[in-house]
Amino acid sequence: MRLAKPADAEKILKILAPYVKDTAISFEYEVPDTAEYAKKIETISQKYPFLVCEIEGDIVGFAYASAHNSRSAYMWNAELSVYIDKNHLRLGIGHTLYSALIEILKLQNIQNVYGGITLPNENSEWLHKSLGFELVAVYRKTGFKLGRWHDVVWYVKHIGNHVTPPGPVIPIVDLDESEVNEVLKRNRKMVRISGR
Helix, strand or coil, rough: EEECCCCHHHHHHHHHHHHHHHCCCCCCCCCCCCHHHHHHHHHHCCCEEEEEEEECCEEEEEEEEEEEECCCCHHEEEEEEEEEEECCCCCCHHHHHHHHHHHHHHCCCCCCEEEEEEEECCHHHHHHHHHEEEEEEEEEEEEEEEEEEEEEEEEEEEECCCCCCCCCCCCCCCCCCCHHHHHHHHHCCCCCCCCC
């Protein structure tokens, strides 16, 4: 597990493409092009963690945090996204990526993390529940894709101590690099590669 680089865009898109083309898990209609996605990685990585999981040199999963809402009072919240290569599901990769994201976001002084899941998606719901997320809302018939309307459920996990006033949110680029590397090192050991 490591921080993503813009050069990873092509490999990441190979994982994302089936979710965009064949499912409603992603609400995008078109797979972004490589240059566009490289820019997204670069932009997100200025403020939030964008992680990839590699096995034997191949990227098999990725996860990132982003702003949950652009208004100032929401700055202590982050929305999480995770996508795993279909051939590497149920190995603990999503759990590991999410765990590392949450640890890094705690270092950044983020207080709450959110996950939105298009229904049905048993794997993602299980992931959120296993990490202590709580169901907070169901948006009924909120997205139209692949010829039908889809519900989205939202989960939240409180990861901060919610002191008043809250401390500043620290962009990931301003964190101590050794602390981030320690989080990644600790979480690398959690992936059950033996399950392949």
